[in-house]
Amino acid sequence: MVKREMRNMLVTGGCGFIGANFIHYILEEADFTGRIINVDKLTYAGNPDNLSGIEEKFKDRYVFVRADICDRETMEEIFDRYEVDSVCHFAAESHVDRSIVRPDSFIRTNVIGTFTLLEAARQRMERFRLFHHISTDEVYGTLGEDGFFTEETPYRPNSPYSASKAGSDHLVRAYHKTYGLPVTISNCSNNYGPYQFPEKLIPLIILSAVEGRPLPVYGDGRHIRDWLYVRDHCVAIWLIMKHGRTGETYNIGGNNEMQNIRVVELICDILDELRPRENGSYRDLITFVKDRPGHDRRYAIDASKIMSELRWRPEESFETGIRKTVEWYLDNQEWVRRVKSGEYLSWIKEHYGIDD
Ligand code: NAD
Numbered sequence: 001m002v003k004r005e006m007r008n009m010l011v012t013g014g015c016g017f018i019g020a021n022f023i024h025y026i027l028e029e030a031d032f033t034g035r036i037i038n039v040d041k042l043t044y045a046g047n048p049d050n051l052s053g054i055e056e057k058f059k060d061r062y063v064f065v066r067a068d069i070c071d072r073e074t075m076e077e078i079f080d081r082y083e084v085d086s087v088c089h090f091a092a093e094s095h096v097d098r099s100i101v102r103p104d105s106f107i108r109t110n111v112i113g114t115f116t117l118l119e120a121a122r123q124r125m126e127r128f129r130l131f132h133h134i135s136t137d138e139v140y141g142t143l144g145e146d147g148f149f150t151e152e153t154p155y156r157p158n159s160p161y162s163a164s165k166a167g168s169d170h171l172v173r174a175y176h177k178t179y180g181l182p183v184t185i186s187n188c189s190n191n192y193g194p195y196q197f198p199e200k201l202i203p204l205i206i207l208s209a210v211e212g213r214p215l216p217v218y219g220d221g222r223h224i225r226d227w228l229y230v231r232d233h234c235v236a237i238w239l240i241m242k243h244g245r246t247g248e249t250y251n252i253g254g255n256n257e258m259q260n261i262r263v264v265e266l267i268c269d270i271l272d273e274l275r276p277r278e279n280g281s282y283r284d285l286i287t288f289v290k291d292r293p294g295h296d297r298r299y300a301i302d303a304s305k306i307m308s309e310l311r312w313r314p315e316e317s318f319e320t321g322i323r324k325t326v327e328w329y330l331d332n333q334e335w336v337r338r339v340k341s342g343e344y345l346s347w348i349k350e351h352y353g354i355d356d
């Protein structure tokens, strides 16, 4: 089995949902002993609250730099100043609905940003250990009633978001084949858990329900996603970084396929138990709304490669993970308040100035 040592890891998008969970995991739980350099532009999706306390707790092992991954000069400077020997690349525009309305920033960050980082790494190949690229199962398009996405499934992205992620995956692969850059890629299914921005289905439903607002379900609600608790994703990423074969892609998924309407009903049932409404069930708030254009019907991951090669197993079932997640949003009212009020954005403006 491969064994990689990494000392100075550039994590991009570390203030977002999965990136922040990864930084918590790798500094607080995993066997990583090096330094994390978190580069994040702090878009609406980048929230420093997600990492509160980390800077103080890991003074010598954590650095934050606010920067845009498309800014080549700054990326090169960061690679040199911190002697970056590895990259864990999360930074992206990540929300499908936004990509349908305004694709521009998706092409810029996801394609050009990835290219910029690859170039910075390629110029420093002699000390460079690994470029790990975080991607999505959405690059494979949609499934019918049967079958699973494997690492061999042809790419057929259907949204501007997934097309931009597909483009970035191809660039990463090409930099390995053409220049010999050491890379690994992971394509993961839908994540859920703490610190997820409430534009995505699960936190949106939890927070809307608590406020007694309608719970929007797109189309007939029978679209299927394959849910994975975010910590299980983080464990998989770190395993791939340490032991994954160079140049390989690994699919990650928790074997938790579920129709959207079932997800919403389950959240309602947990809330009915934990925080009962005065007048009826939270299910009464479910509202079917217009479907998403080009809405992929079903995703399902075959994760047998990472399971057999790297002995990865998800710890959470959907039932245990979703209960933890509902409890987290109920227990972290201050985080919720600052996200919903936009107070975290005002804080960013005060501390770092306005960005475009
Ligand atoms: P997110 O939207 O919560 O976070 C993205 C982060 O990237 C934010 O902190 C944002 O400020 C930062 N960012 C955006 N543009 C940037 C730029 N130009 N320069 C520097 N930083 C920038 O996203 P997420 O849900 O945490 O997803 C992280 C990665 O995982 C993405 O690459 C996404 O495609 C992938 N992914 C997500 C899921 C999921 O279910 N959320 C599943 C599979 C793969």
Ligand code: DAU
Pocket (backbone or CB within 6 Å): 094, 095, 096, 097, 135, 136, 137, 138, 188, 189, 190, 191, 199, 200, 201, 202, 204, 216, 217, 218, 223, 224, 225, 260, 292, 299
């Ligand atoms: O599959 C991995 C992908 O999962 C990641 O690559 C993306 O970054 C991430 O955002 C997620 O994409 P989805 O489009 O699947 O996630 P979202 O939470 O937006 O939607 C989940 C499902 O719920 C999808 O079928 C659309 C539906 N939906 C979503 C919202 C926001 C609703 O029915 N109502 C809603 O209000």
